[in-house]
Amino acid sequence: MTAAxxxxxxRMRAGMRGLPRPVIEGALADYASHFDEGRAAGRxxxxxxxxxxxxxxxxxxxxLETEIASWETSNTPRTxxxxxxxxxxRVSGALPQALLGVTAVLLIALSVPIAVVLVAxxxxxxxxxxxxxxxxxxxxxxxxxxGTFAAALSISAMLGLVFRFIxxxxxxxxxxxPGTQSSNRIRS
Amino acid sequence: xxDAIDVQLKKGVLELCVLEILARGDxxxxxxxxxxxxxxxxxxGTVYPLMRRLDVNGLVETYLVESASGPSxxxxxxxxxxxxxLARERAAWRAFVTAVDRIVGSKK
Numbered sequence: 001m002t003a004a005x006x007x008x009x010x011r012m013r014a015g016m017r018g019l020p021r022p023v024i025e026g027a028l029a030d031y032a033s034h035f036d037e038g039r040a041a042g043r044x045x046x047x048x049x050x051x052x053x054x055x056x057x058x059x060x061x062x063x064l065e066t067e068i069a070s071w072e073t074s075n076t077p078r079t080x081x082x083x084x085x086x087x088x089x090r091v092s093g094a095l096p097q098a099l100l101g102v103t104a105v106l107l108i109a110l111s112v113p114i115a116v117v118l119v120a121x122x123x124x125x126x127x128x129x130x131x132x133x134x135x136x137x138x139x140x141x142x143x144x145x146x147g148t149f150a151a152a153l154s155i156s157a158m159l160g161l162v163f164r165f166i167x168x169x170x171x172x173x174x175x176x177x178p179g180t181q182s183s184n185r186i187r188s
Numbered sequence: 189x190x191d192a193i194d195v196q197l198k199k200g201v202l203e204l205c206v207l208e209i210l211a212r213g214d215x216x217x218x219x220x221x222x223x224x225x226x227x228x229x230x231x232x233g234t235v236y237p238l239m240r241r242l243d244v245n246g247l248v249e250t251y252l253v254e255s256a257s258g259p260s261x262x263x264x265x266x267x268x269x270x271x272x273x274l275a276r277e278r279a280a281w282r283a284f285v286t287a288v289d290r291i292v293g294s295k296k
Contacts, residue, residue, distance in 0.1 A: 023240075026240070027236065027237075027240070030217060030236050030239075030262075031233070031236065033217075033218070033259065033261075033262075034217065034218055034221070034232070034233075034236075036259065037216075037218035038218070051225060051231070051232045051233075052231065052232050052233035053231035053232070053233040053234065054233075055233075058233045058234070058236070058237065061234065061237040062236070062237045062240065064237075065237045065238075065240055065241045065244075066240075068241075069241070069244045069245075175203075
């Protein structure tokens with residue numbers, strides 16, 4: 001008679017794989033006690049499971065909430081990345097989330113080769129620039145290298161800001177429907 | 189399409205509804221979930237990730253109450269920050285509803 005309950009909790013556990021243990025155990029304990037309460041109220045397990053909803057979708061929601069909480073505690077590329085990954089995994093993820101997530105992935109994927117090329121160019125200019133026969137000789141080549149390096153730095157800083165913006169957009173999308181989003185702009 | 193709008197609307201007001209329910213008195217997740225399922229047809233399971241977030245953000249705090257029949261229940265109580273957040277969300281909601289009603293409710 002416990003098939004529906006076991007199945008729900010098993011699928012939920014599978015969906016939360018990779019999350020911190022206390023989060024997983026806490027969530028499973030909450031849902032288990034939901035089944036207990038429902039049984040005590042005279043409902044059968046299949047009925048309770050149906051009213052709870054899709055365990056995988058709930059697991060993804062739990063994952064997203066957990067990753068957002070660590071992003072809000074510390075804004076690092078790692079935590080930001082996890083928010084993006086959790087948004088993309090989400091079964092019920094809508095199109096805007098998916099687009100934002102894919103943009104973030106492309107951004108990161110592109111930023112690495114761009115940074116490598118620019119930094120390599122700057123080092124090469126600084127070291128070997130003198131023997132290129134450029135007008136101005138070694139000092140100018142060295143300065144050009146410095147300039148390229150500064151460009152690489154500023155591009156990566158800007159990409160960082162855009163990444164941060166995207167993660168925050170994902171967070172607010174995860175939190176609110178369009179209705180209340182607009183309501184924030186209404187002065188009462 | 190109407191279904192998608194419906195889901196988004198509910199998602200937007202879920203937090204406000206939970207805060208309102210807790211403002212009337214401490215409660216436990218099963219009871220909150222049942223009330224929301226009955227009132228706005230929300231899936232009962234969605235309350236749990238939300239309660240976790242409210243807890244992490246310090247809007248609610250929990251305590252255990254032994255029950256005569258069965259295991260102890262985890263009760264949720266609004267914190268001072270929770271009450272402040274409720275006041276903000278309630279104001280935003282009222283302003284929003286008024287604004288939408290001005291458009292939807294006006295029959296020429």
